[in-house]
Amino acid sequence: MTESVRRIYLHVGAPKTGTSFVQDILFNHRAELREQGILYAADRHDAHFLAALDLMDLPWGGLEQEATGAWDRLAAEVRAWPGTAIISHEILGFASRVHVERALASLGDAEVHVVLSARDLVRQIPAEWQENVKHRRTLRYGAFLDELRDEKRSGDVARWFWGVQEVPDVLERWTAGIPSEHVHVVTVPPPGSAPNLLWERFAGVFGLDPVKFAPGDRVNTSLGVPESAMVRRLNTRLNDVLPNHHYRGLVRELLVHQNLSARSGSPRLALSPEAHAWAAGLGRSWVTELVQRGYDVVGDLDELLPSDPGPFTDPDACDEAAVADAAIEALALMTREAARLRDVESELREVVADRDREIQRLRSTGVHRAKERFVQKAETSTLARGSLAVYRRLRGRNSRST
Amino acid sequence: MTTYSQAISSWAEHLRAGGTTPWSAWTSDTEQPGAAEPGNPSATHLEVARRINRIAGRPQVALVDLVLAVAPTGRGLVDPPLAWGEPSRFGSPPVHPDALSSEELLRVALPVLVRLLPLVVPAEKYATRASRFSSPWRRSVRVHGSPYAAAALIEQLREQGVPTSSRCTHVVLARPLDVMMAEHWHMSSLRGSPARWWRVWRQAVATGSLPRGARPDRLASRLLDSGRPVHVVVADDHDRLAELVSGVVGRPVSLPPTPDPAETDLVRRLNRLLTLRTGPDRARTLVQVLAQQVVPGARVSLTAPSAPLAVPPWARALAAERSREMADGIRGGGYAVHGDPDDLVPTDRPGASSTVDRDRTLELALAAGVRAWQLQGGTP
Numbered sequence: 001m002t003e004s005v006r007r008i009y010l011h012v013g014a015p016k017t018g019t020s021f022v023q024d025i026l027f028n029h030r031a032e033l034r035e036q037g038i039l040y041a042a043d044r045h046d047a048h049f050l051a052a053l054d055l056m057d058l059p060w061g062g063l064e065q066e067a068t069g070a071w072d073r074l075a076a077e078v079r080a081w082p083g084t085a086i087i088s089h090e091i092l093g094f095a096s097r098v099h100v101e102r103a104l105a106s107l108g109d110a111e112v113h114v115v116l117s118a119r120d121l122v123r124q125i126p127a128e129w130q131e132n133v134k135h136r137r138t139l140r141y142g143a144f145l146d147e148l149r150d151e152k153r154s155g156d157v158a159r160w161f162w163g164v165q166e167v168p169d170v171l172e173r174w175t176a177g178i179p180s181e182h183v184h185v186v187t188v189p190p191p192g193s194a195p196n197l198l199w200e201r202f203a204g205v206f207g208l209d210p211v212k213f214a215p216g217d218r219v220n221t222s223l224g225v226p227e228s229a230m231v232r233r234l235n236t237r238l239n240d241v242l243p244n245h246h247y248r249g250l251v252r253e254l255l256v257h258q259n260l261s262a263r264s265g266s267p268r269l270a271l272s273p274e275a276h277a278w279a280a281g282l283g284r285s286w287v288t289e290l291v292q293r294g295y296d297v298v299g300d301l302d303e304l305l306p307s308d309p310g311p312f313t314d315p316d317a318c319d320e321a322a323v324a325d326a327a328i329e330a331l332a333l334m335t336r337e338a339a340r341l342r343d344v345e346s347e348l349r350e351v352v353a354d355r356d357r358e359i360q361r362l363r364s365t366g367v368h369r370a371k372e373r374f375v376q377k378a379e380t381s382t383l384a385r386g387s388l389a390v391y392r393r394l395r396g397r398n399s400r401s402t
Numbered sequence: 403m404t405t406y407s408q409a410i411s412s413w414a415e416h417l418r419a420g421g422t423t424p425w426s427a428w429t430s431d432t433e434q435p436g437a438a439e440p441g442n443p444s445a446t447h448l449e450v451a452r453r454i455n456r457i458a459g460r461p462q463v464a465l466v467d468l469v470l471a472v473a474p475t476g477r478g479l480v481d482p483p484l485a486w487g488e489p490s491r492f493g494s495p496p497v498h499p500d501a502l503s504s505e506e507l508l509r510v511a512l513p514v515l516v517r518l519l520p521l522v523v524p525a526e527k528y529a530t531r532a533s534r535f536s537s538p539w540r541r542s543v544r545v546h547g548s549p550y551a552a553a554a555l556i557e558q559l560r561e562q563g564v565p566t567s568s569r570c571t572h573v574v575l576a577r578p579l580d581v582m583m584a585e586h587w588h589m590s591s592l593r594g595s596p597a598r599w600w601r602v603w604r605q606a607v608a609t610g611s612l613p614r615g616a617r618p619d620r621l622a623s624r625l626l627d628s629g630r631p632v633h634v635v636v637a638d639d640h641d642r643l644a645e646l647v648s649g650v651v652g653r654p655v656s657l658p659p660t661p662d663p664a665e666t667d668l669v670r671r672l673n674r675l676l677t678l679r680t681g682p683d684r685a686r687t688l689v690q691v692l693a694q695q696v697v698p699g700a701r702v703s704l705t706a707p708s709a710p711l712a713v714p715p716w717a718r719a720l721a722a723e724r725s726r727e728m729a730d731g732i733r734g735g736g737y738a739v740h741g742d743p744d745d746l747v748p749t750d751r752p753g754a755s756s757t758v759d760r761d762r763t764l765e766l767a768l769a770a771g772v773r774a775w776q777l778q779g780g781t782p
Binding site: 053054056057059064065067068082094096097098099102151153156159162163166168169172173239240241285289326357 | 442471472473474475476477478479480481491492493494495513572596601605607608609636675676678679680681682706
């Protein structure tokens with residue numbers, strides 16, 4: 001498929017609405033997409049994340065150091081592409097108007113479509129707290145909710161949360177001068193919907209065949225309540241002593257994503273009845289506003305209205321036995337990992353010892369000893385030094401060779 | 403009747419003309435119909451421009467335009483509108499700009515500096531200059547210990563042509579532990595670290611150990627093994643330290659006071675941003691330009707000095723224990739000791755605070771912005 005019009009889809013959020021799922025599909029199929037005239041310009045999985053960090057000068061646990069110039073490189077590739085291009089990262093929702101102006105200006109004169117995927121607040125709020133916990137935060141759930149409900153948005157958590165999650169505001173910042181038919185709100189289907197329905201909605205917006213670029217198996221990475229409480233407490237012990245790159249590999253990836261998320265039977269995080277009522281009211285006001293704006297809705301805005309409140313287990317006061325159980329599982333996992341790494345270390349030591357023995361064997365030969373004597377002689381004898389220089393020049397080797 | 407857009411435009415023009423009238427005074431007799439509207443420029447941008455005008459003292463149209471155009475950095479309120487009649491239904495809540503936190507204003511003040519610093523004079527000008535005349539007959543001296551004071555003394559002796567061969571006298575500088583930690587924090591920041599003051603201490607508490615430059619006892623013990631004379635010089639005050647060191651090295655030296663915490667805080671905040679914009683090597687050069695060329699000129703605009711840094715309350719037990727351990731170690735170390743090792747124990751300094759005053763950091767950032775603007779040719 002070749003496009004006569006240069007078109008750019010800017011998927012700007014929101015976090016926890018299947019964005020990583022979509023980005024995985026786009027990244028894994030980027031070669032086939034390119035053949036169809038669609039550019040997903042990424043040489044690494046997190047390329048658009050780094051570009052977003054660069055665009056917004058956002059610190060991100062040191063990762064931002066890899067982001068220098070990432071937005072300009074991405075924008076240059078997109079500008080040079082004759083067909084459709086897709087840029088997708090959920091933290092772009094945090095962009096201020098100055099960032100948006102810079103981003104849009106850098107993309108040239110293409111037809112820009114803004115895409116925002118949205119999910120009801122009652123599911124978003126607990127998911128964001130868990131995301132906070134997975135990013136080393138130690139704020140309790142109750143304090144997190146208090147921050148969100150502070151109308152002045154005094155705390156960092158509230159500023160970030162509303163910056164990326166307040167759907168009407170994010171869209172207003174990103175869509176100045178963009179026709180409403182080029183603004184696409186993709187709603188996340190409610191629990192129990194067909195597994196590929198969300199992907200089909202995204203594919204419809206991007207003009208892709210949802211079957212040809214079918215997603216693989218999805219892994220649910222949400223934590224249960226006791227597991228979340230345990231990781232939050234673990235953060236308080238690790239935050240000052242464990243560097244970010246180790247936290248990412250050991251805690252977020254190995255412990256949370258690969259293990260604790262797979263535990264079944266734990267209560268899932270939800271909102272208390274009172275918080276539910278507040279979030280539901282807010283969600284209704286957003287839907288009313290979105291209806292008035294006349295954007296292209298992919299799905300149904302009613303899906304942004306929360307369902308009735310379900311059972312609530314408070315992670316700040318949950319069953320300590322369940323937390324201990326999660327902690328012991330984590331300890332067992334980490335012990336196995338430590339043992340595995342020790343085995344790797346032992347194997348590497350053996351490899352080094354083998355190499356060392358080989359070096360010693362080579363050094364014990366008569367030829368090598370003669371060479372060493374000659375090099376030593378070159379330190380005091382001009383003649384030997386000159387001969388050595390000539391020898392090295394003839395051999396074309398560096399000074400480490402004898 | 404005045405609309406929000408009209409009011410904000412007229413205030414922005416006032417600021418571009420060098421005005422310093424606060425928003426509340428600007429709109430005191432204005433009728434305020436309708437709601438505040440999200441849009442550019444934000445309350446944060448406008449308030450930073452107003453405060454820069456206050457420091458600059460004369461209209462700086464291009465500088466104000468630069469301020470209003472920079473993208474805010476880091477996390478905070480997204481495009482907060484100015485307080486005006488009814489709040490808008492969505493987006494950040496309207497704010498009174500004079501009530502914006504220093505942290506919020508720094509989100510705009512820092513990118514202004516990031517834009518200006520690369521335009522200031524080339525960094526090569528500030529490279530340390532060794533004396534053109536070597537003095538091999540002089541006693542060779544190597545300096546260690548309290549990081550900022552040691553770096554200053556090394557540079558001073560180098561400029562004077564004092565040799566540093568291996569047949570040297572080792573001089574280990576020791577100051578109260580809180581001061582040595584503040585110096586360590588400052589020097590780490592100049593090398594590119596973005597760590598906060600409390601994180602330096604958190605790490606010390608978590609690991610139970612102090613940075614190398616803050617352990618003069620261990621430094622001295624290790625140096626003693628070299629077989630060369632070791633002198634440990636301990637003093638609470640930088641002038642007294644200089645006096646004692648002068649006696650050891652046989653020439654008058656001067657030592658700087660402890661670095662201003664606001665300056666260290668500014669440098670460590672800029673490290674992240676500059677690294678992102680220019681890469682780590684260029685970023686280190688630019689913070690040197692800031693420290694050596696911009697900040698000295700900016701200091702004259704500051705209204706008050708920063709409070710000295712104190713050990714955070716949760717680290718005081720560790721600080722007391724380690725400093726006493728160091729004092730005992732130095733007393734029985736078997737090398738020459740000048741001054742009183744008990745000076746290593748932190749004391750309650752008047753006005754000291756265990757947190758950096760962000761108001762002072764903001765004030766310095768704004769003043770540094772104006773100074774950098776002047777240095778790069780904005781104003782003669």
